[in-house]
Amino acid sequence: MAELIAKSPGAGLHLPVTRGGATLAEWLPGAITSVAPFAGAGDKVDAALTPLGMGFPAPNGMAQGKTARIVWTGRGQAFLIGAPAPEGLGAVAALTDQSDGWAGLRLAGPAAADVLARLVPLDLDSFAPGTAARSLLGHMALILMRPDPEVWDILVFRSMARTAIHELDTAMVQLAARAAG
Amino acid sequence: MSGYRLSAGGLVDRSQTVRFTFDGLPFTGYHGDTLASALLGNGVQVVGRSFKYHRPRGVLTAGSEEPNALVEVLDGAQKTPNVRATVQEIFPGLAAQAQNAWPSRNLDLMAVNDLLSPFLSAGFYYKTFMWPRAFWERLYEPLIRRAAGLGRLSGRHDESRYEKVFAFCDVLVIGSGPAGLMAALAAARSGARVIVADEDARMGGRLLADRPEIDGMPGDLWAAQVLEDLAGMPNVRLMPRTTVVGAHDQGTYAALERVSLHRAAPGDAPREAFWRIVAKRTVLAAGALERGIAFCNNDRPGIMLAGAARAYVHRYGVAPGQRVAVFGTTDSARQTARALQAAGVQVAALIDPREDASTLEDFKVIRGAVVTDTQGRKGLRRVQVRQGSNTFALEADSLLVSGGWNPSVHLACHMNGRPVWDDGIAAFVPKPGAVPGLDACGAAAGRFSTAACLQDGLRAGLAAVADLGLAAPALTAPQAEDGSYDITRLWHVPGKGRAWLDFANDVTVKDVMLSAQEGFRSVEHMKRYTTQGMAPDQGKNSNVAALAVLADATGQTIPGTGTTTFRPPYTPVSIAAMGGGGRASGFAPQRFLTSDAASRERGAPMIEAGLWYRPSYFPRPGETGWEVACDREVRMVRSAVGVCDVSTLGKIDIQGADAGRFLDFVYTNTFSTLPVGKVRYGLMLREDGHVMDDGTTARLGAQHYVMTTTTAAAGQVMRHLDFVAQAHCPDWDVRMISVTEQWAQFAVAGPRARDLLRAVLDDLPDLPFMGCAEVGLYGIRGRLFRISFSGELGFELAVPARFGESLFRDLVGRAETLSGGPYGMEALNVLRIEKGLITHAEIHGRTTAFDIGMAKMVSPKKDCIGKAAAARPGMHGPDREQLVGLRPVQPGQRLTAGAHLFTPGEDVKRENDQGYVTSVGPSPSLGWIGLGFLKNGRARVGEMVRLVDHLRGLDLLCEVCDPVFLDPAGEKLRG
Amino acid sequence: MRIPCPLCGTRDRREFTYYGSEDYANRPAADAPAQAWDDHLHNRDNPCGPTRDLWYHDPCGAWVRVHRDTATHAVHGSDLVAERGQA
């Protein structure tokens, strides 16, 4: 064997799927780096992120640059998604590679928020486009982003991809069947 | 036959005939009928039997509070018991059956209880059935159980779909009668996000049942207009068929939506949805429930509440009887008599206890009179009336009763606030502020006229809007009837026979009096002694009257007597709805290893471990049972090389200037001195001094560590580390994050481990035991740790998870060329027992560092979590049970975990218990061996102990030995 | 029940893990007398009324000190354990 085969978390899990007004697809966000600024290094972290067109986000915040996005993911912690960590960031913040730790899903369409309302205990009407939140998807840890009004990006633990897809799909099936009645 | 379908009227769709069955007989109704209205329309009077006396019973109400008309619907696995016929909408093919009757509702042999009723008074069962003792469980109790209960469960798995939903709003309006609609309109027009929930399939509340005139139009048409208006607004969600069942903290309400219970073929739609609605403000406009009057034999089929009769006439176009008598203490009774007469039903008389009641009606009014008794076992035939000193009989097949109205205070009382007695309406009303943010209005607040409801609803809606800081819309209440509410208190007409209070539980006035006579005088005692109010209607129809009777018996006032506690749910909610999503694997997430498919392909049985699925063993053709495979896998590791997926272990990345110092604080031993590129075993205590977890931590850089936790404790440890960091040393520079899911990690163990790794890695570093390094393989970067959980030369190789499956297949394939292969949890367990290595079988939450022989790992040079508490006298010493190894004296004998240990020669009893076995396994080289805890065990190595496992029939002698069975010097793993 | 996370905002109780009284956050010195440790680990005022207790907001990893009432379940506010005032 000359090389190892990379497998995405959603491989073999029958995506994408469209039911009623919502489509669920695997979302491959590329590189994910956790960024946790060291004590007193907030400004330096912002400076290191400047080339990407973003700073360290506030709670529930998300910043979208040209190629990458940075998302607040917890106390003193954000995920840089879609680009490698810029030069110098590692000196002022604790970084870890999280690229393989998460399963990315994208739920889109006019019914997407209604689907999520079956699983996520958040007020999704008040969830402004361009923001993010840490919460739950059913019983699973969740990073939820709303890059556009009808697009929701979802990160759950990689090992739970199957459960997450099953639960989202069940919600989609039932919601669509309600409309049909 | 008594009830019948009127030739016109009602809001049912007479163009759509619906066929259904009841007790196997075919009937027809119309679209829009409930099962109750359809049965009444077909003249069916007996719909079930009562709980205790098995009395024939008919429909009493037109809502979810129905105590009598509980039926089973559907068949097979779909069978649903205790369905209110007054709520269930009919659909083509609906099959319903009466329940609690044997053999049938018309001939129920259990009705013998009715004849025995003098001996079945309140609490009789506490006084008898005690002799002989064994007869309670063998005879009396089974009889009682069979007689009790109501409907039947199918006994089969409920495979249907259910749904749970979260919703948020500014204003939740509960109820869509006049008050609710006005509140909703006010809130909606202000721009607030509004949810209107109503239990009924059709919104409008009493406007549909009474059709009062509003702004010159019939109430149902006015409601339809307002609803159309609301439905067109994007900030409004109308939720019919939705009962708000519970008020919980911080404005969280539980609601049950009957999504498809009215559909013949729901497809994939859920049967029910359980909503969690978070509201900033709530308007309780749930209306009021009518109550009856206790008189002798007031429970006969054909006796119905007066307001319900109006609902059947106006809403469904159904008359409750051919010739009706009406008896009531308020104008609700008169209104009913008028409505029935207007609909063409013969009204025998209105019996009004008020001496000054007007007699100016087109029907006979008997004033200053009461109903004293009734006749007609399976359907009312005659009503006994007493007027002054005269008693006489009235022929009637239906008696419509009104004892007044009780505001639906329930939700307002779910947070322990008791309702307040309002003498003017002789009823309880909600206590303002009892549920923060909830405002009751309309009939729910004791304001009964249509005009008052409209005005009060508007007031509540505007108040909510003002609270939210929104601009009030210009809105005025429409014109409507505004009569005063005049009530004469009449709870109970004295008489010789039984007068029912709680129809559903068969509690009579006599039962409540007996309760008081026997000293059960507090309302809670009375409830519990008589079971008053504990039936499916939770006393909605009868509690206030029962209180009044109790107050009378004890010489107290009604408010002085108080109420029992109102608790959720308002109406019963199916377990399946509240547990929606929990069915089968939905109860908890399933976690799958990257190697999962590869393991299953090899036939490995997968076992659950902390939500993960891990391979138990990898059977080869011809191998029978796990022990054969396990034996081979252990030998394979000991003689060649084995590969095991250990990715489930928790991995926490720890960085920062104070990372080492932090580890010193959370571990008993020291990590700040660990050189970069080295790994150390760490022992972690809870603050109470017991062992929390153990694992290895590697130092990847000067300020960079990666900690390993056990699979089971990964979440707990992360939470604990966060707590210690944030509570005890918030100024330290430490940053932590789980990297468990990032890495696929494989143990490569055995004397040929290096051969395997050389084939895979670009370059195998010369790692000492407990060393670590970054490595390259197949063009990617990985981490290599030289650690061992088997006592063999061992490594763990970690790669980004996307490559996990591929690397596992590669490692296993290459291992097989080296006479090795994969090994599972069984072999892993034997390998670690042979080495005396512990898992959570040993560190089960009660063990101390002393118990497992690691007291010396608690560094005397520094403080650490758990150190102070571990010094308590009870945490160490010879009385403690200590970790030992165990091996049978007779080779070949099997050991069992869970067995207890005794000193040979002593009796096997608790007082002599010396310890127990925690882990056992069949060692290929040593036979069965085990680990266990033994009192003062370390001092007893070499002694014999008696191992007794009663449950598995085992009793044998073991030798106590050191827990490390193999290679105590560790030459193999250092080799 | 809804609990305010100082970082994320008010969230459903299901997002939190409860620990106990804020006594757990006030760790005695290593050499404190045994009574101090007993009080830290075991003994509680256990008020029926206003209290301050410790909750972990699992999604964001913040330990939160919540000011609330054990009799009514009213929640009056919260702060981060790491930044808690001594008031």
Added chain:
Amino acid sequence: MRYSGLRVLTEGLFGNKGWKPAWRDPAPKAQYDAIIIGGGGHGLSTAYYLAKNHGLTNIAVLEKGYLGSGNIGRNTTIVRANYFLQGNSEFYSHSLKLWEGLESELNYNVMHSQRGLINLFHSDGQRDAFVRRGNAMINQGDDAILLDREGVRRHLPYLDFEQTRFPIYGGLLHPRGGTARHDAVAWGYARGADRRGVDLIQNCEVTGIDIENGRVTGVQTTRGAIRAKKVGMVVAGRSSQVAAMAGMRLPIESHVLQAFVTEGLKPVIDHVISFGMGHFYMSQSDKGGLVFGGDLDFYASYAARGNLPIIEHVMEAGMTLMPMIGRAKVLRSWGGIMDMSPDGSPIIDKTPIDGLFVDCGWNYGGFKAVPASGWCMAHLMATGESHPVARRFRLDRFATGHVIDEEGTGSQHNLH
């Protein structure tokens, strides 16, 4: 007045006019030999056994509400003796023996029904832990039977053996485990104590405990001061508040435990089922309701009501284990206030104040303990010595580290 089937018949024939009050309604006297604070199950049984076993009849039970108004009437009625650790083992064993004679002891049908309790397990490790417990039960002289998966299926054929999230490996059957009618236990002890001369005083709230020179001398109540040289605090749910009147700070945190009952159903569940992985247990009452519960709500509370996350969790557990209950409808939920101790075991002990005794910390196992708790508390109050089966339930065991932590979850009150 003695209760019997014959009496029920004769009273029935004469209109049930002859039934006498189950207990007197005395005014408090100025002085008693001993006072029990708390007219719940434990307080009433303490009074009963003080009178019966120790001949102390000049005693009073002071209850701030109505008799049996606490957790005795808010539980899931399970009676069992299936503990592993010494201390618990002998105590609950003693209690179960008392249960087995309670009807004739009290001349009151408490409907103790030994329907059998089955604890399910879902892995080899859990099986071994239950075997360890079962062997401890037998070593104590109680009963336990190990069931494999097919054994469980024979008893509980309606469980979901195919799809449930945590596969059923087997169960530990405790044949003598079962249920009883909760209120009847309180009423039976109350009536028994009253018949032996104990004054049961309702609507009498203790507002202060009088202490002079380190000795208790009586209590202050809403119905006046009452003197006594011995006072027992038996007030689970309010233990901290009452102890505070004596200047004590207990190792107790109060938590809410919810329970649920469905509408009546024809008999469908015969046993008591305990599903540890889902924190779920269920039985069916004689009236036909499915009675069930789960874990604590997990936050300190005196509100006696709970919230939705735990309710949903309990229902989900029921649905994964035994989806045949799906269409049973929950009729009523309630919440009890639990005295949670740091090791999950109770306290029956003297206090640092002479003559003041405490019985508390029943976590959520107090119902089955009612007979033995009263028996042992009475013994302690009468003799000044701990009863042999309760001698490990010491107040100072947390300070000394001699904890009795059956769950192994450590000194966090809500985890037991």
